[in-house]
Amino acid sequence: MIKRETIDVDSFRINSDLLENVCNPSPYLVVLILSTFGAKEERNSIRNTWLNSVWTNLHPNFTVKHIFILGLKNRNEELAILHESKIFKDILSSNFIDSYENLTLKVLIGLNWINKNCEHTKYVLKADDDTLILVPNLLLFLSQNVHIERIIGHVVESGVVNRKGRWKVALDLYPHKIYPPYVFGNSYVIPRSLLQSLITASNYMPSISTEDAYITGILRREAKRKLLHHPGFSFWLQSTKMTKKPCKLSKWIVKAMIIVAVFIFAILFMWHKFYSRKIVSHKNFTLNGDGKRKTQDERYADYFILRKNKINPFTVNFTSMNENLCDGRTYLIIIIPSKVQNSRQRHAIRSTWAMTSSALVKHVFLVGYSLNTSWNDNIRKESRVFKDILQGDFVDSYYNLTLNILMGLEWSHLFCYNATFILKADDDTFVNTPYLLHVLQTNVTFDYRGVIIGKLNKDGKVRRNGVWKVGTNSYPFPHYPNYMFGNTYLVSRNIANRLVKASEYMPYLPIEDAYITGILAKSIRTKHQHMNGFTFWYDTPPKACDFVNSKRITATKLSPRMMEFIWGKINSRYPNC
Known part of the structure; x- marks a missing residue:
């Protein structure tokens, strides 16, 4: 396989505040949100709604952190975004022109940053800044399917390659008529364990601007990875129809909030039921097999007993x-x-x-x-x-x-x-x-x-x-x-x-x-x-x-x-x- 001259996925600005806020310690899920310099209102809306700390800290084992990635054209934009970055510590910037042509580069830079810095993270959710994610429902699905090593989203089986218009792809970059199966780019989940193989594959495959087809289709196939279809993920035409019907959208949001409330109640119920039967909990150590509360000395002694299964595999190269x-x-x-x-x-x-x-x-x-x-x-x-x-x-x-x-x-x-x-x-x-x-x-x-x-x-x-x-x-x-x-x-x-x-x-x-x-x-x-x-x-x-x-x-x-x-x-x- 011939290595090609490729895009620079390491071209992000060093931001120690972002690293400390997002990856120390590494969360269970990192949300990578594509944003632009002028989309401050969208970023604030996301911070105040579906990425509010109420939803991202429901359970200590399933923490969620987020990153907004955007391109900055010049020094003036860099200075303007600096204040927002200092306050929220959630912006990753790079010096590329923020355009549709650079969308694939943008996503790969973000995935590469997460891969290198959040090494204990389990999953990455890529989302556009005009999407709405029900974080509790997503966490529930992921926690119930812990061994999934596939890219998760709304799968497109036979996507036609466009030769004209906004999504056009030149023949010399991709000569086939149909893309390999991929997931719609509005939002999808990638296990962090797959990131390096996708980034490595990008060194050998010519880049195209159709980000979802390229990353979750072409690179995914080159890296010999699989997809998992989930009907709960949005796709572009569905999103368009929803925005044209605000009443339908508002009803859908009300239903979603009811689902979330039921979900939280279910979590609390299962949490209580689980721990009432737990003999030893690695986090709390509160009850023994007879249901009696352990003493402080017993909890202290239990902590230093090696866990039965590996929880931090030593994989340093x-x-x-x-x-x-x-x-x-x-x-x-x-x-x-x-x-x-x-x-x-x-x-x-x-x-x-x-x-x-x-x-x-x-x-x-x-x-x-x-x-x-x-x-x-x-x-x-x-x-x-x-x-x-x-x-x-x-x-x-x-x-x-x-x-x-x-x-x-x-x-x-x-x-x-x-x-x-x-x-x-x-x-x-x-x-x-x-x-x-x-x-x-x-x-x-x-x-x-x-x-x-x-x-x-x-x-x-x-x-x-x-x-x-x-x-x-x-x-x-x-x-x-x-x-x-x-x-x-x-x-x-x-x-x-x-x-x-x-x-x-x-x-x-x-x-x-x-x-x-x-x-x-x-x-x-x-x-x-x-x-x-x-x-x-x-x-x-x-x-x-x-x-x-x-x-x-x-x-x-x-x-x-x-x-x-x-x-x-x-x-x-x-x-x-």
């Missing part, structure tokens, strides 16, 4: 320029999470504390995928030069920090099988590697095997607001189990894979240190070992002589220049301490 980084002599492998753009910190680490003369110590930087394509190009070049970068196929964000560290643990398990310890260290920390190596080699006992070592944090409080916020649905208790401060900590390599496997059976939390060294460690009954000299978040600024005199092992919040200064002191013949 990673790229490394040097799988032979660790050899048979490696004793300590250092994994360093780093933002893609933090090249200055990485260079400072390479030239200071990671530049040990001992063959027993190796290091690798862990990065994700940036929404800035130039940063991704730079990291690939850097990786080719230094061969010490491991890049995962997830978005580089705070929410994915836990995923980043799990990737590092899994890589260490697979490729550093002779290592005894894994040191996790942030890229703003300083590690006295010669002294740490000395401590481990002279003081290690059997008790250190199968433990996590560092600065122990006891009874860490769970934050419900701010950057470290965790919802009660994910973790319902006020305090975390004991865990190691995440700036730097050691994990014995023989439990690295057990921690990764445990993460597949526990609810995901973005608070990496509390999750990995606390919750997961407790779930696999790993011990903690407090060690003096390790740093923590609120640690005092380090003094170089503390490292020279072996009073400290690690420090945090250091600039590259400070790292270089301390390293110079440690290696000086006359440190003046």
